[in-house]
Amino acid sequence: MPLQPIKFYQAGSFAVGNRLLDPDQRSVQARTERSNTLTSGHRACQGCGEALGARYALDAAMRATGGRLIAANATGCLEVFSTPYPESSWQLPWIHSLFANAPSVATGIAAALRAKGRTDVRVVGQGGDGGTMDIGFACLSGMFERNDDVLYVCYDNEAYMNTGVQRSSATPAAARTATTGAVGPEPGNVFGQGKNAPLIAMAHEIPYVATATVAELRDLEYKIERAMEFRGARYVHVFVPCPLGWGSASRDTIRIARLAKETGLFPVFEAEHGEVVSVSKIRRQVPVEEYLQPQRRFAHLFGDPPRTDVIERIQAGADRNIRRFGLLEGEDAATDGLMRVLAETDRGPQ
Amino acid sequence: MRSQIEGSRAVAQAVALCRPEVVSAYPISPQTHIVEALSNLVRTGELAPCEYLLVESEFAAMSAAIGASATGARAYTATASQGLLYMAEAVYNASGLGLPIVMTVANRAIGAPINIWNDHSDTMSQRDCGWIQLYAESNQEAVDLHVQAFKLAEALSLPVMVCMDGFVLTHAVEEVDVPTQAEVDAFLPPFEPRQVLDPDDPVTIGAMVGPEAFAEVKYLMHAKQMQALDLIPELAAEFSQAFGRTSGGLVRGYRSSDAETIVVALGSVLGTIEEVVDDLREQGVKIGAVGVTCFRPYPLEEIRAALGHARRVVVLEKAFAVGVGGIVGQNVRLALSGLPVEVLDVVAGLGGRAITKQSLHGLVADVLAGRLEPGRLTFLDLDWKLVERELERMGRGRRSGPHAENILRDVGAVAAKPH
Numbered sequence: 001m002p003l004q005p006i007k008f009y010q011a012g013s014f015a016v017g018n019r020l021l022d023p024d025q026r027s028v029q030a031r032t033e034r035s036n037t038l039t040s041g042h043r044a045c046q047g048c049g050e051a052l053g054a055r056y057a058l059d060a061a062m063r064a065t066g067g068r069l070i071a072a073n074a075t076g077c078l079e080v081f082s083t084p085y086p087e088s089s090w091q092l093p094w095i096h097s098l099f100a101n102a103p104s105v106a107t108g109i110a111a112a113l114r115a116k117g118r119t120d121v122r123v124v125g126q127g128g129d130g131g132t133m134d135i136g137f138a139c140l141s142g143m144f145e146r147n148d149d150v151l152y153v154c155y156d157n158e159a160y161m162n163t164g165v166q167r168s169s170a171t172p173a174a175a176r177t178a179t180t181g182a183v184g185p186e187p188g189n190v191f192g193q194g195k196n197a198p199l200i201a202m203a204h205e206i207p208y209v210a211t212a213t214v215a216e217l218r219d220l221e222y223k224i225e226r227a228m229e230f231r232g233a234r235y236v237h238v239f240v241p242c243p244l245g246w247g248s249a250s251r252d253t254i255r256i257a258r259l260a261k262e263t264g265l266f267p268v269f270e271a272e273h274g275e276v277v278s279v280s281k282i283r284r285q286v287p288v289e290e291y292l293q294p295q296r297r298f299a300h301l302f303g304d305p306p307r308t309d310v311i312e313r314i315q316a317g318a319d320r321n322i323r324r325f326g327l328l329e330g331e332d333a334a335t336d337g338l339m340r341v342l343a344e345t346d347r348g349p350q
Numbered sequence: 351m352r353s354q355i356e357g358s359r360a361v362a363q364a365v366a367l368c369r370p371e372v373v374s375a376y377p378i379s380p381q382t383h384i385v386e387a388l389s390n391l392v393r394t395g396e397l398a399p400c401e402y403l404l405v406e407s408e409f410a411a412m413s414a415a416i417g418a419s420a421t422g423a424r425a426y427t428a429t430a431s432q433g434l435l436y437m438a439e440a441v442y443n444a445s446g447l448g449l450p451i452v453m454t455v456a457n458r459a460i461g462a463p464i465n466i467w468n469d470h471s472d473t474m475s476q477r478d479c480g481w482i483q484l485y486a487e488s489n490q491e492a493v494d495l496h497v498q499a500f501k502l503a504e505a506l507s508l509p510v511m512v513c514m515d516g517f518v519l520t521h522a523v524e525e526v527d528v529p530t531q532a533e534v535d536a537f538l539p540p541f542e543p544r545q546v547l548d549p550d551d552p553v554t555i556g557a558m559v560g561p562e563a564f565a566e567v568k569y570l571m572h573a574k575q576m577q578a579l580d581l582i583p584e585l586a587a588e589f590s591q592a593f594g595r596t597s598g599g600l601v602r603g604y605r606s607s608d609a610e611t612i613v614v615a616l617g618s619v620l621g622t623i624e625e626v627v628d629d630l631r632e633q634g635v636k637i638g639a640v641g642v643t644c645f646r647p648y649p650l651e652e653i654r655a656a657l658g659h660a661r662r663v664v665v666l667e668k669a670f671a672v673g674v675g676g677i678v679g680q681n682v683r684l685a686l687s688g689l690p691v692e693v694l695d696v697v698a699g700l701g702g703r704a705i706t707k708q709s710l711h712g713l714v715a716d717v718l719a720g721r722l723e724p725g726r727l728t729f730l731d732l733d734w735k736l737v738e739r740e741l742e743r744m745g746r747g748r749r750s751g752p753h754a755e756n757i758l759r760d761v762g763a764v765a766a767k768p769h
Contacts, residue, residue, distance in 0.1 A: 070547045072417060073556075085557035093547035095420050096556035097443050101413035104405065108372060108417025108425070109547065111401035115371040115423055121549055139413065142406030 028060045028221050035062040035091060037069075042089040043081040047250025049214045049240030049257060050078055050128065050155040056214075057153050057238065058124065060221040062092065064228035065122045070109050071095070074102035074127025074136055077162040078155060100135040102127045103143040106150040114149070122228065123149065129156040129170035133197045140235075144204035147232040151224070154197060154235070157242035165245040169195050172265070173317070174310050175297045177245075182300035191313060198271075201235040205274035212268060213239040215258035219280065223270065239266045247296025259291040264318035267325040282327045288315045352527045357489035357519045358383030360526040361454060364493040366397040367534040368452075368500045370426040371541075372418035374403035374411045378433040379466045380516035381456040385428055408433035412440035412451075419449040420555055422546040424500065427451070430516055431458035434472045438479070441509075445480030445571060447556060448544065450503035452496065453481075456516040457617065457668075459701040463754040467702020468516040469668040470616065474677050480571050482510040482578055483646040484598065485616040489519050489526050491643075494597030497529065498585050500538055505581060506574045507544040515618040517702070529593060537592050575647035582644050600649035603656050605631060606638030610661040611717065613639045614653075614682055619666065619698075619705050626710040637714065642678065653685040662692040664717055666710075666730075668699040675727040694722050698730035705730065736760055 028034055037058035044051035062069050073079045073096045082089040083096065097105045106125035113121050125143070132140060132154040143150055159177045160166040166179040173191040176182040180189040201209045207230040212220040220238060227234040241248060241256045248256055260266040261280065265288060268280035289311060292298040301307045322328055355363075362384050365373075373392065375385040389404075391397040401418075405411045408429050415425040429437060434455055444451050460471040473483060484499060486492035492514040499510040514520060545555060559567055579600065586598040604624050606612050613623050620641045630637045640656045642649075657663050663686070665679040674680070676695030683693050694717060699705045709731050722728055736757050743750045750756070 068549045070421065070549065080558055083554055083557040085554065085559060085563075088554035088557060090554050091552060093549055093552040094554050095417070095547055097413060097416050097447070098439055101409065101416075101440060104410040104413030105417035105420075107403060107405070107410075108374065108414035108419075109421045110417075111372045111374070111403055111414065112418040112421035112423035112425075115399045115401045115418075116421075117399070138406055139410050142410055145406075146404065148403075 027218050028063045029056060029217070031063075034059050035067060037062050037090065037092050038082060039089050039091050041087065043084065044077070045242075045244050045250070047241075047243040047253040048077075048081075049242060049253050050157055051081070052214045052217075052253070053155050053220065053238040053240045054078055054126065054153075056217050056220050057126075057224050057236065058092065060224035061122070061124050061151065061228055064225045066120075067092075068121045069093075070121060070123050072097070072102045072105040072109060072123065072125045074125075074131030075099035075162075076128040076131050078126065078128065080162055099131050101139050102131060102136060103139040103150065103152055106152065107143050107146070107148040110149045123151070125150050125152040127154060128161070129154060129158060129197075130160045130168040133169050133195060141200075141204065144201060144206050144233045144235070147206060149231050149233075151227050151234045151236065153224075154237045155240045156197075156237055157240045157245060159242070159245050161242050161245045169193070170197070172314075174301060174314060176300060177297070187300040188298070198235065198237045201237075202271045202274050204233070206233040206235065207231070207273060208234040209237075209271040210235075210269070211237045211239070211266070213257040213261050213266060214241070215254050215261060216268065216280065219268070226270070245297070247299070248294050252294055256291065256294060259286060262286050263288045263291045264322040264327050265291060265314075267321045267327060269325055276325070279325050279327060281329050282322070283329075285322075285328065288318050351530070352525055354523055355526050355528065356383060356521060356523045357492060357514065357526075358456075358521065359387050360489055360493050360528055361496060361514070361520075362387030362391065363528050364496045365426055365452075365454070366391045367529060367531055368426075368497060368538055369397075369424065370400055370452075371423035372401050372403065372415065372425045373427065374405050374414035374418070374425070375427050376405050376408045376411045376429070376433060378408070378430050380458060380468075380520045381428045381430045381433070381454065383520060384454055384456065408437035409440055412437040412444060412453075415451045415453075416440060416444050416447065416449055419444070419451050419543075420447070420545065420547050422541065422543045422548070424504075424541040425449075425451045426453070428454035428456065430456040431460055431466075431472045434476060435460065438476065441476055441481065442479050444509045446567075448507045448571070448574070449509060450500075450507050450541075450543075451509040452499045452503055453509065453511050454496070455511055455513045456520045457513055458516040465701040466516075468518050469700045469702065470513070471669045471700075473511060473513045474669040476511070477646055477677070480508070480575075481646065482508060482575065482644070484510065484512050484644055485642065486512065486514040486519060487618060487620045487641055487643070489514075489522060489524055490595070491597045492519060493526055493528060494589060494593070494595070497534055497537060498589055498598050502578065502581060502585055504541055506578055508571075508574050508578070513617065518618045527595070533593065537589065578644075578647050579649055598643060600642075600644045600652045601656050602641045602643060604639040604641070606640050606656060606660075608636060609638030610636040611638075611664065611714070612657055612660045612662075613637070613664045613666055613714075614642065614657070614678065615639065615666045616642050616645060616678065617668070619668070622705060622707055623666070623710060626707055626714065629707075629711070630714060635714070635718070645678070645681075648681055650685045653682060654689070657682065657686060657691060658689050660691055662694065662717065664694045664696055664713070666696045666698050666705075668697075670695075670697045670727065692724055694724060694728065696722075696728045696730055703731065
């Protein structure tokens with residue numbers, strides 16, 4: 001392929017990148033040898049962010065390991081829509097045990113491989129935000145602190161979608177769920193609750209922690225492949241919109257994921273050994289309304305009169321993220337990791 | 351090699367001789383000495399290759415064993431009491447997936463009230479979880495059952511629980527013949543899994559199963575347990591041939607073939623019962639004992655054969671089903687249905703209360719004199735005064751306070767003023 005100078009922002013947009021890049025820099029999904037780890041025919045909803053995220057994450061992990069990968073899956077949407085047996089969508093060795101124990105099952109797999117001297121085979125654990133951050137959190141923390149050789153991927157769609165959209169500790173303030181109804185004086189989920197799983201993962205000082213969204217799939221692939229360069233416990237937290245649970249259009253999954261990042265509501269960053277090493281800058285900062293309005297779970301904020309007070313509190317949260325992680329251009333923070341990798345090659349910014 | 355050794359240490363050595371590749375464990379009394387000894391064996395390299403996982407809970411211990419076993423590694427854990435309950439969801443999962451994990455349970459009471467001493471409430475609560483349950487009468491048998499358990503589990507692809515009485519066995523130092531590595535290697539072949547997570551031959555394990563196939567999968571769990579009823583005596587015979595001593599099997603009679611009265615029990619209390627049987631035989635009482643080594647699968651035919659000729663059977667058990675009665679007793683009645691044998695349920699040894707020869711002599715005297723009411727649960731050595739005082743307090747008004755603390759105050763076992 002002839003050399004063709006590309007502009008930094010073009011590579012950064014990941015929209016035009018593949019045609020302009022060397023074959024060895026193209027996305028995993030653009031390669032003919034991609035493994036289709038989560039293959040077609042499964043029963044996810046149209047526009048499912050989790051299915052998209054899992055497909056990219058596991059294909060990237062398969063590429064990084066030469067197809068030597070075993071997955072342990074928590075109970076949840078991803079498990080249910082992929083394995084109404086005999087119609088398994090998994091084209092890798094895959095085990096589902098329970099809701100709360102995917103990190104521990106992955107630990108056991110890694111231990112078995114180590115005992116057998118199988119250094120070629122790697123392990124991924126995965127689950128939704130409920131399985132990861134709520135019921136499975138003790139197992140996750142244990143896996144982290146022992147620095148077990150497991151990459152754990154959390155697909156965060158901010159509620160218990162498999163059971164019918166109930167609140168989890170990842171549900172954002174003001175969001176309507178089946179257990180935080182848009183009723184009463186303060187409709188939706190309360191402020192001042194919830195936890196930040198990536199920061200808690202970092203507090204374990206594990207080798208690698210990253211966040212990603214399904215709007216930036218090149219970035220997700222990069223982070224999974226980067227994670228596989230480490231041994232020990234690694235955590236990638238992927239923001240995956242859920243059209244059913246969020247009341248958003250199936251076609252808007254990517255757009256909403258992008259808005260989550262561009263508002264500052266979902267900071268996209270990487271950390272190594274407990275320290276942030278790169279953040280993905282906001283390219284065009286947008287007010288939180290643009291993110292909230294297309295989702296029916298926030299519809300009660302836009303009634304007559306609108307709850308501008310609540311929207312302001314959400315905006316304040318986004319602003320805090322922007323300050324805390326240095327998400328705006330020109331602010332003092334490390335550069336985006338994928339950008340850095342591209343910049344270090346002769347394909348880099350001109 | 352014969353030596354004076356603590357039960358836990360002997361079991362740890364026996365487990366190590368079985369060459370587990372992954373041990374994951376969380377400490378809980380009275381299981382601790384087993385997992386401590388195994389940790390040292392792994393750290394010194396005496397047990398290798400083996401990965402020892404210091405997990406954060408029993409739930410994680412069983413979950414890691416599930417992952418390891420599904421990856422083709424021989425996996426072991428040990429627990430007791432609250433720990434067994436804490437891992438219960440994963441215990442059912444291991445048997446549902448058909449993973450041949452071996453677990454020692456150092457039998458201990460279940461709270462509340464919290465109590466670290468021995469009874470069988472823990473394993474009895476999991477009797478129907480799909481695991482094979484073997485109960486050791488002595489430390490020698492505990493050692494031998496572990497060697498048999500791995501072979502049994504892997505032959506059937508089912509998990510096996512080896513139950514040994516907490517403290518009574520785990521912390522007792524007595525002479526045990528711990529086999530040699532060569533002996534165990536000759537008896538126990540390497541683990542050849544029925545299912546394995548392998549990138550060269552990817553399989554999906556733990557898929558969602560709906561009404562179209564769920565019953566069939568569950569039936570197979572039952573069918574495999576029924577196969578164990580044939581396999582367990584075969585393995586016991588093979589073990590006896592190889593090691594020159596009898597351990598394991600389904601049920602074991604002691605002077606019971608001509609007995610009119612038979613005491614049925616599980617675990618270490620059988621030693622005391624056998625001594626009482628000897629005493630009474632000298633006095634001409636036609637009494638015997640039957641020990642149930644394998645409680646799950648339930649050896650119905652063997653128990654019917656062992657007890658069917660008796661006039662009465664006293665089931666002495668260290669657990670009970672609250673609001674119903676005896677657990678082993680119900681199972682014994684099932685085995686004897688249609689036969690004119692009287693079955694008396696006696697609960698004893700709860701929370702570590704000693705079951706003494708004196709108490710057992712008194713019990714048998716009551717039984718022979720017809721002082722035990724059939725169909726009614728008898729509690730051995732129950733302090734009726736204490737119970738009645740608390741019932742009286744409860745009758746006086748609503749806010750009578752916590753039972754345990756009230757009764758302890760009455761006993762005077764705590765530094766407290768009389769109520």
